[in-house]
Amino acid sequence: MPWSNQSGGGGWKGGGGGPWGPRPGSPGQQPDLEEILRRGQDRIRQAIPGGGMSGPFTILIGVVLAALIGFFGFTVRVNPDELGIVLRFGEYVRQLPPGLNFRWPYPIEQVELPKVTRMNRSEIGMRGSTEVRDATTTIRDVPEESLMLTGDENIVDIDFVVFWLISNAPDYLFNIQNPERTVKDVAESAMREIVGESDIEPILTAARAQTETSVQQLIQRILDSYGAGIRVVQVQLQKVDPPSQVIDAFRDVQAARADQERLQNEAQAYANRVVPEARGEAERILQSAQGYRDQVIAEAKGEADRFLNVLEEYHKAPDVTRRRIFIDTMQQVFSNTDKIIIDEKGGSSVVPYLPLNELQRRTPPPATQEGAQP
Template identity: 50%
Template sequence: MLPGGNVSGRGLGLLVLVAVAIWLGTGFYRVDTDEQGVVLRFGKVHAVTEPGLRYRLPWPIDTVLTPRVTSINREEIGFRTLGDTAGRTGQQRDVPEESLMLTGDENIVDIDFTVLWQVRDAGQYLFNVVNPSQTIKQVAESAIREVVGKNNIQFILTDGRTKVADDTRQLIQQILDSYNAGVLITQVALQRTEPPASVIDAFRDVQAAQADRERAQNEAEGYRNDIIPRARGEAQRIVQQAEAYKQETVANAQGEASRFIQVYDEWRQAKDVTSKRLYLETMEQILRGTNKVVIDSQAGSGVVPYLPLPELQKQRQNSSQQQQPQR
C-alpha cells in the first residue's frame, strides 16, 4: 500500500470523527424560562424537560418542541373583541348563538364571558388535543350552559354571578382533565349577564314590579311586627288588671264576710252592747263630715241651750295661729 494511501485513510477517518462530533453536538438545545421542552424520539414523546441547557440525541433520532407554558391565553365566548392596528381593545361584536342560553326556570339569558388558561403539561397539550383553543371554547360553552340550566334567572342576574363563574371553571377543568388536555383553567369571568335585548324592557318592568311587591311585603311585615307585640302587650296588661281586680274583689268580699261573721258571733253573745256599738259606729261614719251642734235639753228655757262646736274650733285655730312667733 502506498504511503500516500495511508495518509488518505487517516484523513478520511478524521473527517468521519469530526462529522460524528458535529452531529452529536447538534443535540444541545435550550429551553427558556417560559417554556417546556418536549423531546420526541422517532415521533413519540420521550421526555418533558424544564428550562435550561439540555441535551437530546441528534436528529433524526430525537426532536424537540418548546411551547410556551407560562403565558395566559384568553378565549371569548358570546362576543368577539375587535382590536385596532395599535393592538388596543376596540369594539365588541355580539355572537348570540354562543351567548343565548336557557335557565333552570325556562327563561332565556344573554351571557358573555371569558376563559383564561395556560399550559400545564406541554406533552399532553401538544398531542392529546388537535386544536386546544377551539376545544377549550367549545367545552366552556357547554359547561356554562349546564351550570345556567341548573339555576333560575334571578339568581344568575344578581347574587349568583360569582357562583356561576366558579362552577363553570370547575366543570371546564374537569372535562379537560378527562381529555388529558394538559391545560389549567385559571379564571372564568362573566362580562355581561342580562335578558335578551328584545325583552329587556319588559324584564326590567317585571323586576320593578317584583321590587315593589317585596317593598310592600316588607312594609306589611314591619307593621305586623309592630302592631302584634303591642296588641299582645295590651291584652296582657288588661288580663293582669282583671286578675288584680278579681283578687282585690275576692279579698274584700272575703274580708267583709269574715267581719260580718265575727260581728254576728259577738251579737249572739251580747246583743244590747253589740247593737249600741254598731249604732254608734254607724252614726260616727254618717256625722263625720258634718257641722254638729250640741243641745242640752235640761239647761232651761232662758238661754238657747246649744254649744257651737264649729265656731269654737275656728276660734281655737285662729288664736293658735296668732300666738305663733313672727319669723
C-alpha cells in the first residue's frame, strides 16, 4: 500500500510525517529521553541541599524515573472518538481501541489517532466564519466554486455542504494525501457534472432533493474508486440562485410559473366540483323522468283495467251500470261547484231578490303606466 503523508514530508530527525517519523504535533511523537533525564537531575540537585545525592536516594529516583518513562513510553491513550492506527517503522500493523493501549516506544512504533466518529463538514461555494463575541455567522461567497453551467446553457450559483465520516481509518490515512481537500474537489466536480446534465428550471424549483441525492451518490462512487475510506452522509444545498445580474428576471419568471400553476390548480378544483354536481343533476333528472314515466304507465294501465271492469259489468246489467256511471259523473261534477238546491214542493216560500249591493260596487280604475300624465 503506497504511503502518503497528509501534512508534508520530512525525515526521522526532521520531525516530518510519513514512514520517516511522526508529523509535527502528532500524538505519537515522544520527547528526547536524554533531555528529560538531564532536566530531572538538575531539578533534584536544586531541591537537595548541597547539591549532592546519596546512593540509595539516587537509586530510588532512578527507579521512579524509569517507571515513568516506561509507562509513558509503552502506553498510549486513545480517546472515545478516535481509533489508534499503529505504525511500526512506518508500516501499518494494527488498530487500537479507545482507552489505554500498549505499544512500543518511538521510534519503533508510532500511533496515528484519526477521529472516526466526528462529523466532518466541507463547504463548497462559500466560507462560513463565526464571530465569538456576538455568536454570529457570516457567509462569504466563493464565485469560482459556486458558479456552474447547466445543461441548457444557463449559469447558476450553487452553495452546498457535504457531511462525511471516516469509514476506514487505514485507507483514510494512507490512500489519499489531503482528505479534506480531496472531498472538496470531488464534491465540486460531482456537482458540476450533475448540474451540467440538468436544466436550470428543475434545479431552481422541484429537483433540489433529487440533485442532492445524485451528487451524494456520485461523490461516494468517486471516493470509493480512490479507496479513500470516507462515507458521505449527506449533501445539503444551501443556495441555488441565478447570477445576481439576472436574478430579478428569474424571480419574475418563477412568479409567473407559480401563478400559472395556481390558476391550473384552481381550474382543476372547479372542474372537480362542477362535473360531479352536473353528473348528479343529470342523474336526478333521469331518475325523475323514469319515475314519471312509470307513474303515467301505471295510471294508464289502471284506467284501462277500470274501464274493462266497468265494461264487463255493463254487459251484465246495462241499466244499473248506466245509472251508476251517471251518478258517479254527476258527483264528480257537482263536488267542485257552488250550488243551490230548491225543492219544487216548497211553494212560494223562496223569494227571489236583486243583489243591489253587488251592482253598486264599482270596478277600480286600471293602474296608470309609469311616467304617464294623470
